[in-house]
Amino acid sequence: MAPSASPATATTVYTPVTIKSTKFKHPLDPLTPDEINAVSLAIRLYTTANTPIKAVRFITCTLVPPPKRAVLAALGIPLTPGAQPEAPTPIVRKAESDFLDVVNGGTFNAILSLDDGTWNVDTCGLVAEGSEPQISPEELAFCEHVVRRDATVQALAREVGVEPHQIYADGWAIGYDDRFPKHTRLQQAFVFARYSEHENLYAHPLDFVVVIDSLAEKVIQIDFPPTYKRTEDGSVEVGCLEYRAVPIVRRLFHRVKTRAHSTPCPADPTHKPRDDIKPLHVLQPEGVSFKMDGNVLEWQKWKMHIGFSHREGIALSTITYNDDGEIRPVMYRLSLAEMVVPYGAPEFPHPRKFAFRQLSLGCDCLGQIHYLPGAYVTHSGTPFIIKNAICIHEEDAGVLWKHTDYRPGGRHQTVRSRRLVVSMVCTLANYEYIWNYHFYQDGNIEIEIRLTGILQVYVAAQDEPNPYGTTIAPSINAHNHQHLFSVRVDPMVDGLYNSVVESDIVPLSAPTGSKENFAGNGFVVKDKVLKSQVQDGARDFDWARERRWRITNQARTHQSSGRDASYAIMMKGGVLPLMAHTDSWVARRASFAHKTLWVVRDKEGADGSRMWPSGKYVPQTREEPEDSVGRWVKDGNGSIENEDIVLYLTVGTTHIPRPEDWPVMPVEHVNLMFKPNNFFTKNPSMDVPGTNDPMSKPAFNGANGANGSNGACCSH
Amino acid sequence: MAPSASPATATTVYTPVTIKSTKFKHPLDPLTPDEINAVSLAIRLYTTANTPIKAVRFITCTLVPPPKRAVLAALGIPLTPGAQPEAPTPIVRKAESDFLDVVNGGTFNAILSLDDGTWNVDTCGLVAEGSEPQISPEELAFCEHVVRRDATVQALAREVGVEPHQIYADGWAIGYDDRFPKHTRLQQAFVFARYSEHENLYAHPLDFVVVIDSLAEKVIQIDFPPTYKRTEDGSVEVGCLEYRAVPIVRRLFHRVKTRAHSTPCPADPTHKPRDDIKPLHVLQPEGVSFKMDGNVLEWQKWKMHIGFSHREGIALSTITYNDDGEIRPVMYRLSLAEMVVPYGAPEFPHPRKFAFRQLSLGCDCLGQIHYLPGAYVTHSGTPFIIKNAICIHEEDAGVLWKHTDYRPGGRHQTVRSRRLVVSMVCTLANYEYIWNYHFYQDGNIEIEIRLTGILQVYVAAQDEPNPYGTTIAPSINAHNHQHLFSVRVDPMVDGLYNSVVESDIVPLSAPTGSKENFAGNGFVVKDKVLKSQVQDGARDFDWARERRWRITNQARTHQSSGRDASYAIMMKGGVLPLMAHTDSWVARRASFAHKTLWVVRDKEGADGSRMWPSGKYVPQTREEPEDSVGRWVKDGNGSIENEDIVLYLTVGTTHIPRPEDWPVMPVEHVNLMFKPNNFFTKNPSMDVPGTNDPMSKPAFNGANGANGSNGACCSH
Ligand SMILES: [Co+2]
Ligand SMILES: [Co+2]
CATH class of the missing domain: 3.10.450.40 (Nuclear Transport Factor 2; Chain: A,)
Structure with missing residues (x-):
C-alpha cells in the first residue's frame, strides 16, 4: 500500500x-x-x-x-x-x-x-507606480504555461533532452530586479522537468531561472546562476558573480533524473511502506465541546470570531475569556501578517528569492472536525470558494496540572489538558506551512507554525562545492535560508488601552559574600514600560537577560501581587537574529525582520488598521515602504503607553537543509505562547474535572498494571 | 463532581x-x-x-x-x-x-x-567526610515527624494557634550550612499548617525554617527569615540580613488560613467543576505498535533498553535505528543526570533552597499503556517496588510530513506522525516533574520536561513588599527561581567514537553592494570541531550566532553532502543563563549550571562511567566536588575528538511566579530535540503510510465537509 x-x-x-x-x-x-x-x-x-x-x-x-x-x-x-x-x-x-x-x-x-x-x-x-498587489493564484499557475510555451525555454530544455510537455515551473513573485521598469508586473519562475505523472519534479531542477511579464504574459529574461568549483588549494571559487548576466546562453545543464531521490511514486517497485504501525483513533462519543454560531466560536470560557482572508489566512478577533461570569477581553485581533524567507546564497539571481507569502489551502486533522470555508476573488471577479479553509477541532494535550501529596494516604489530583485547535494549511509552491492557533483551559494561547513540504532546490554540477547550502541529494542543492514570520497582535487585555512592559531578569549586582547577597544567588526582574513609539517601538531580544515582554493594562491590578493585569509573550525558542545585513535588500524591504518586537499606535484609516508590516503592496518593493512598521515607529513622537497599540512579533527558524529534509521535509515547529500573567486571581483551570479515562487499558493482556481498567495505579 | x-x-x-x-x-x-x-x-x-x-x-x-x-x-x-x-x-x-x-x-x-x-x-x-549520599525517601518522610514532635516547634506553632497535629513539614536536603560540623547529616524542613484532611497545606506556611540532624533524628536549629518593609521614600528595606541569626525566637507569625486559596477540596461548597468538557478517548483496536522483551523495547525501527534508577529515573541505553536493514547505533545512554533549582531571594536562610533532585513516582497517561516497574532499597535493605514507575505508550503527534502539488489534479500526500512516549512523573515535595522521552518516525528523539505541582512558598506579612518574588495570593510569597536540568548524553552515533561540532551561523562579512555579496543576504555556517577537553570542553550558548551543536562520527560521511554522519542537538528554547553569580554557592556546587554544553571523555572506573555532573555525593557539598563535570574538563590535556565522549546539556526555565501558578501550577514545558543530520540518506519516514482515518468525522451533523467520512476533502 x-x-x-x-x-x-x-x-x-x-x-x-x-x-x-x-x-x-x-x-x-x-x-x-x-x-x-x-x-x-x-x-x-x-x-x-x-x-x-x-x-x-x-x-x-x-x-x-x-x-x-x-x-x-x-x-x-x-x-x-x-x-x-x-x-x-x-x-x-x-x-x-x-x-x-x-x-x-x-x-x-x-x-x-x-x-x-x-x-x-x-x-x-x-496607486503609486511600483505598488504591485500580491501575485494571484491564477497568475502563479499561469506562469508555468507562459514558461512552457516559450520558444527559447523550449530550445534550452531540448538541448538536455527535456521535451516541452516535461517543462514545469513554479511561479513566484520576484523579490527585486531593477533591470526592468518599475511598472512592469514581474514574476520569476524556477524550472523543473517532470518525466511522469505525479513525479517529484523538484528532483529535476533545470539550470536557469526565467522572468516573465505577468500582464504581457511573456518571457522577458532568462538568467543562469554561476557555478562553483574547488580550486587546487582547496578553496572554493565562483565561476561568475556578474550581477547583470543578461545574454540567454546555456551555461551548463545536468540531467538529474535520479529516481532514487524522487518522492516514491505508486509505480515505484522499490517503495515498500512500513506495515507495523497500528491504527490509532480519537473518539468523542458525546461530540465536541465547542459551539459555533456562524463564525463565532465558544469553547471552555473562550469566545472569538474566526475570520479568513486570502492574505493572512486565519484571523481571530474579539477574543474574550469568561472569568467567573465577567467577560474579559484579551485580544482584539490575532493573525499572521507577513512572512519572508531570505535565502543565504549571494550569487545572482538567487538573492531574488524572498518568498513573501502566498497561500493555497487544505486540511489533515484527526478526530471530529468542523470546517469553515474561505473565499477569495478570481481575476474575473467571481469568488473562489475553499470549503475547508479553516479547521476546528479539540485535542488532548497531556497533563494540565497535577499534584500528589507524597505523604502516606495523601491525595493525588491530575487534570488532563484539552486544547482547541484552529488551523490551516498553506501550500507555497514547494513548501507547506501549517498554522495552528491553540487555546488552553489555563488561559494560554499558543501559535504554532509547522513547516513541511519540499525544499526549494537548485541543480548542481557533479561534485560542485556548495558553500551556501547543502547538497541534499546527488546534484541537488538546497540553500541555507531563514523563515521569518511577523505575528500581528492587536491586544485588548482588559480593554483597548494597553502598554508593553519589557522584563529583564538580572543578577543582583552586590557580589557574593556581601551583606545584601552573601550567597550570590539573588536576582530580580527589571521592568521597563515602553513609552515612546520613536524610542521604544522597536526592540531586540536579549538572551543573556532572559528578556521577555508582556502586554499590560495599567487600569487593573492584581489583588495579591499588586501588579498590572497582563498577558506575557513567551517566544524564546522562536526568536532569531536576521542573518542578512541591515542594509541588505531583504532587510530594507522586510524591515520587520531585523527586530524581535515592534510596538506602534494603531491608526484606523479608510482601509482599516495598521495591518501590513512590510507594506500593503509587497511585490517589487525596493525600499522600506512608506506604510510599513519600520516607518510607523518613526511616525511622530507619540506615546505607546496606555494607548490602542499593535504589536508585531518576529519569530522563525534558521534552516540549514539536511539530506533528511529530502524529498519531503519532516515537520519543524516554531512556537509562540501568550500566557496570562497577574490576569487571573488564580489558576483559572482549577475547575477542570480530573480525568480517569475508562477506555485507557493495558497495552498487553495480563502484563503490568494499566491506567484505569484494572485500577492498578488508579486506586488508592 | x-x-x-x-x-x-x-x-x-x-x-x-x-x-x-x-x-x-x-x-x-x-x-x-x-x-x-x-x-x-x-x-x-x-x-x-x-x-x-x-x-x-x-x-x-x-x-x-x-x-x-x-x-x-x-x-x-x-x-x-x-x-x-x-x-x-x-x-x-x-x-x-x-x-x-x-x-x-x-x-x-x-x-x-x-x-x-x-x-x-x-x-x-x-567515603570522605562530608560526602553525603542523597537523602532517602524515608528520611524525607520522617523529617516531618521529627519536626512535629519537637517541643520548641510545637510551642512556636501554638503561639499562633497551630496544634501539633496540624504541623506539617517538607523535608529537603540542605544546600549548604556551615554552622554545623561537616559530618552531621542535615535536612531542612519547611513548615506548614494543615487544618483538615487533604487540605492544601502550602496555603499556610509558617514563618520559620527548621534544621534537623537526620541520624540523631532531632531538631538542631530554627531560623527566621527576615521581613521586608516599604520605607517612606518608597524603597524597600530588609529587617535583618544577619546570616547567623541563631537564637530561636519568634519574630513574627501570620495566620494565612485562607480557604479561597486552597486547592479545592471535595468538601469545599464553593467549588464547582466545569461540566462542558466532553470525553475524548484514544483507541488502538489492533493494539500498540511496540514490542517489549523484558526491558528491551522495539518500535518503528527503534530499539532500546529501558532502565530505571532511583536517582535518575528513566535511563535509555543502547538506542539503535534499523536503517533499511543496517542496525545503526545512535545513543549509548540517555538520562537526566541532575537538576538544581536555585532560588533568587538573597536573605538567609532562603539561599539554602537548592532543590537538587529527589524522586517519587506516578503516571497519568491516556490510551494503551505499558508499565515498567522500578525498585529501590529501603533503609532496612529490603526493596521498595513501584509497579508503574515507567510508562510506555504511543501518541498521535500531528502531521509528520505533507506535500500538495498545487497544480490542477496534482497529488496530495499527508502522513501523520506517531510517537513513542517513555515517561515518568516525579513528585519533589511540593513540585512535580514529568519526564517524557519521545521517539519519532523521522529519526528525532525528544526530551520533554513538564513542570507542574505547587510552588515553594513562604509566608508574608500583610502588604509586605516582595522584591525577589511574587505575592501570588494574600500573604503567600513565591520566590523567583530557575529550574536547571543536566541531561546526560553518552552518544554512539554510528559507533562509540564521536566528536562534537559547534556550528555558528554568520553573515558574510562582505558588505552589501560588494561583488561577493551584492544583495547583502549571504550567510554561512562556520563549523568548529571541539578538540581539546581543557580548551573546548565547556561551551556557552551564543544566541546572535544561532549556535548549535551536533554529535558526529568522522568515520562516516553522507553520500551526497559529504558531511559527517551526525545527530544535531536543538535546544534553543530551553537554554538559559544562570542568574546566580559564578562564585555563588550554587554555581560552585552545581558547576554544570553555568555552561550550556559540557563535553568530556568518558572514564570507566570501578563504579562505571562518569555519571554525576555535580558529584556522586551532592547534599552538603560546599565547593565543586572533585568528581564533577567542572573538574573533568580540567582533567589532563586529552582530546575529545573522535573519542568515547559524554555530553552534559544544561536546559531549563527561569520561573517568575504568577498568581496563575497557584494553587497548582499549569504545566510548563522545557524541550530538547536530537535530530539526525546527514545521518540518513534521505527522510527516513518516507515509508510511513498515509493516513485517512475512517473514524474521523464532522463535528456537527450535516455541517461542512469533514475529514474522511463524507469524502468532501479527501476524495480526488
Ligand atoms: Co526551510
Ligand atoms: Co518553578
Whole structure:
C-alpha cells in the first residue's frame, strides 16, 4: 500500500445568486461569495462608466473592517476595565479591491460601501507606480504555461533532452530586479522537468531561472546562476558573480533524473511502506465541546470570531475569556501578517528569492472536525470558494496540572489538558506551512507554525562545492535560508488601552559574600514600560537577560501581587537574529525582520488598521515602504503607553537543509505562547474535572498494571 | 463532581524469595527486588564480620553497569561504522551500595560482584567526610515527624494557634550550612499548617525554617527569615540580613488560613467543576505498535533498553535505528543526570533552597499503556517496588510530513506522525516533574520536561513588599527561581567514537553592494570541531550566532553532502543563563549550571562511567566536588575528538511566579530535540503510510465537509 492520497483542498464552484447583499451576521464576517461577486460587479460598472479602463483583472476583494470602537460597542465589550460598553452605532459594511488595468497597466484600489443592499464605490484610484498587489493564484499557475510555451525555454530544455510537455515551473513573485521598469508586473519562475505523472519534479531542477511579464504574459529574461568549483588549494571559487548576466546562453545543464531521490511514486517497485504501525483513533462519543454560531466560536470560557482572508489566512478577533461570569477581553485581533524567507546564497539571481507569502489551502486533522470555508476573488471577479479553509477541532494535550501529596494516604489530583485547535494549511509552491492557533483551559494561547513540504532546490554540477547550502541529494542543492514570520497582535487585555512592559531578569549586582547577597544567588526582574513609539517601538531580544515582554493594562491590578493585569509573550525558542545585513535588500524591504518586537499606535484609516508590516503592496518593493512598521515607529513622537497599540512579533527558524529534509521535509515547529500573567486571581483551570479515562487499558493482556481498567495505579 | 483522584504511584509489598540471584536477561537490567535484597544481606553479613558497624541504614543499591565495550560486544553492536562487533566476553554482574553507620556516623560505599548466584563484597570503605549520599525517601518522610514532635516547634506553632497535629513539614536536603560540623547529616524542613484532611497545606506556611540532624533524628536549629518593609521614600528595606541569626525566637507569625486559596477540596461548597468538557478517548483496536522483551523495547525501527534508577529515573541505553536493514547505533545512554533549582531571594536562610533532585513516582497517561516497574532499597535493605514507575505508550503527534502539488489534479500526500512516549512523573515535595522521552518516525528523539505541582512558598506579612518574588495570593510569597536540568548524553552515533561540532551561523562579512555579496543576504555556517577537553570542553550558548551543536562520527560521511554522519542537538528554547553569580554557592556546587554544553571523555572506573555532573555525593557539598563535570574538563590535556565522549546539556526555565501558578501550577514545558543530520540518506519516514482515518468525522451533523467520512476533502 502506497502512502494514500490524503485530504487536501476541497473547493466549490460558485453559482451567483444575487448581486444584492443581505445583512451581515457579525461586523467582522469576511465578505461572502455573493458579496465578492457583487463588489466586483459594482467595480466593473463603475470603471466602465467613469474610467478609460477596458479590461480589469481582480487581485483582491476583502472586507474593510469597521472601526474597533464600533465593533466593541456592537458586541457590548467595554473599552476599559469595569466600564460600561459604549452605545452601539450603526455599522457600515465596507469592502476594498485591488485590480489591474490589463491593457494599459497600473494598479487601482477601490473602496466601496454597502447601502441598502447595494455596493457603491466610494473611492477608486491609481496607486503609486511600483505598488504591485500580491501575485494571484491564477497568475502563479499561469506562469508555468507562459514558461512552457516559450520558444527559447523550449530550445534550452531540448538541448538536455527535456521535451516541452516535461517543462514545469513554479511561479513566484520576484523579490527585486531593477533591470526592468518599475511598472512592469514581474514574476520569476524556477524550472523543473517532470518525466511522469505525479513525479517529484523538484528532483529535476533545470539550470536557469526565467522572468516573465505577468500582464504581457511573456518571457522577458532568462538568467543562469554561476557555478562553483574547488580550486587546487582547496578553496572554493565562483565561476561568475556578474550581477547583470543578461545574454540567454546555456551555461551548463545536468540531467538529474535520479529516481532514487524522487518522492516514491505508486509505480515505484522499490517503495515498500512500513506495515507495523497500528491504527490509532480519537473518539468523542458525546461530540465536541465547542459551539459555533456562524463564525463565532465558544469553547471552555473562550469566545472569538474566526475570520479568513486570502492574505493572512486565519484571523481571530474579539477574543474574550469568561472569568467567573465577567467577560474579559484579551485580544482584539490575532493573525499572521507577513512572512519572508531570505535565502543565504549571494550569487545572482538567487538573492531574488524572498518568498513573501502566498497561500493555497487544505486540511489533515484527526478526530471530529468542523470546517469553515474561505473565499477569495478570481481575476474575473467571481469568488473562489475553499470549503475547508479553516479547521476546528479539540485535542488532548497531556497533563494540565497535577499534584500528589507524597505523604502516606495523601491525595493525588491530575487534570488532563484539552486544547482547541484552529488551523490551516498553506501550500507555497514547494513548501507547506501549517498554522495552528491553540487555546488552553489555563488561559494560554499558543501559535504554532509547522513547516513541511519540499525544499526549494537548485541543480548542481557533479561534485560542485556548495558553500551556501547543502547538497541534499546527488546534484541537488538546497540553500541555507531563514523563515521569518511577523505575528500581528492587536491586544485588548482588559480593554483597548494597553502598554508593553519589557522584563529583564538580572543578577543582583552586590557580589557574593556581601551583606545584601552573601550567597550570590539573588536576582530580580527589571521592568521597563515602553513609552515612546520613536524610542521604544522597536526592540531586540536579549538572551543573556532572559528578556521577555508582556502586554499590560495599567487600569487593573492584581489583588495579591499588586501588579498590572497582563498577558506575557513567551517566544524564546522562536526568536532569531536576521542573518542578512541591515542594509541588505531583504532587510530594507522586510524591515520587520531585523527586530524581535515592534510596538506602534494603531491608526484606523479608510482601509482599516495598521495591518501590513512590510507594506500593503509587497511585490517589487525596493525600499522600506512608506506604510510599513519600520516607518510607523518613526511616525511622530507619540506615546505607546496606555494607548490602542499593535504589536508585531518576529519569530522563525534558521534552516540549514539536511539530506533528511529530502524529498519531503519532516515537520519543524516554531512556537509562540501568550500566557496570562497577574490576569487571573488564580489558576483559572482549577475547575477542570480530573480525568480517569475508562477506555485507557493495558497495552498487553495480563502484563503490568494499566491506567484505569484494572485500577492498578488508579486506586488508592 | 470534584476533580477525581487520579492514577498515581502503585506499589507492591515485597516478599523475599531467595537470596541467590539468577542470571540476568540483559547486561543493563536494573537490580531486581531479589537482587537488592541479596545485595543488602551480603553487605550486612560483611559488615558484621569485618567492621565495627553496629547498625546500617541503606541509602542506595544499584547496578554497576558493565564496561561499554563488553555490553556492545554482547549485543553485537560494532564500535565503528562498518566494522564487525567485538567478540563477546563474560560479563560480571556488579552492584553498588551507599549506606550509613547509624551509631557512629559516616557514609560507606560497597561494591559487590555476583559469582555463581552469590553476591560478594569486593570493596567496602568509608567515603570522605562530608560526602553525603542523597537523602532517602524515608528520611524525607520522617523529617516531618521529627519536626512535629519537637517541643520548641510545637510551642512556636501554638503561639499562633497551630496544634501539633496540624504541623506539617517538607523535608529537603540542605544546600549548604556551615554552622554545623561537616559530618552531621542535615535536612531542612519547611513548615506548614494543615487544618483538615487533604487540605492544601502550602496555603499556610509558617514563618520559620527548621534544621534537623537526620541520624540523631532531632531538631538542631530554627531560623527566621527576615521581613521586608516599604520605607517612606518608597524603597524597600530588609529587617535583618544577619546570616547567623541563631537564637530561636519568634519574630513574627501570620495566620494565612485562607480557604479561597486552597486547592479545592471535595468538601469545599464553593467549588464547582466545569461540566462542558466532553470525553475524548484514544483507541488502538489492533493494539500498540511496540514490542517489549523484558526491558528491551522495539518500535518503528527503534530499539532500546529501558532502565530505571532511583536517582535518575528513566535511563535509555543502547538506542539503535534499523536503517533499511543496517542496525545503526545512535545513543549509548540517555538520562537526566541532575537538576538544581536555585532560588533568587538573597536573605538567609532562603539561599539554602537548592532543590537538587529527589524522586517519587506516578503516571497519568491516556490510551494503551505499558508499565515498567522500578525498585529501590529501603533503609532496612529490603526493596521498595513501584509497579508503574515507567510508562510506555504511543501518541498521535500531528502531521509528520505533507506535500500538495498545487497544480490542477496534482497529488496530495499527508502522513501523520506517531510517537513513542517513555515517561515518568516525579513528585519533589511540593513540585512535580514529568519526564517524557519521545521517539519519532523521522529519526528525532525528544526530551520533554513538564513542570507542574505547587510552588515553594513562604509566608508574608500583610502588604509586605516582595522584591525577589511574587505575592501570588494574600500573604503567600513565591520566590523567583530557575529550574536547571543536566541531561546526560553518552552518544554512539554510528559507533562509540564521536566528536562534537559547534556550528555558528554568520553573515558574510562582505558588505552589501560588494561583488561577493551584492544583495547583502549571504550567510554561512562556520563549523568548529571541539578538540581539546581543557580548551573546548565547556561551551556557552551564543544566541546572535544561532549556535548549535551536533554529535558526529568522522568515520562516516553522507553520500551526497559529504558531511559527517551526525545527530544535531536543538535546544534553543530551553537554554538559559544562570542568574546566580559564578562564585555563588550554587554555581560552585552545581558547576554544570553555568555552561550550556559540557563535553568530556568518558572514564570507566570501578563504579562505571562518569555519571554525576555535580558529584556522586551532592547534599552538603560546599565547593565543586572533585568528581564533577567542572573538574573533568580540567582533567589532563586529552582530546575529545573522535573519542568515547559524554555530553552534559544544561536546559531549563527561569520561573517568575504568577498568581496563575497557584494553587497548582499549569504545566510548563522545557524541550530538547536530537535530530539526525546527514545521518540518513534521505527522510527516513518516507515509508510511513498515509493516513485517512475512517473514524474521523464532522463535528456537527450535516455541517461542512469533514475529514474522511463524507469524502468532501479527501476524495480526488
Ligand atoms: Co526551510
Ligand atoms: Co518553578
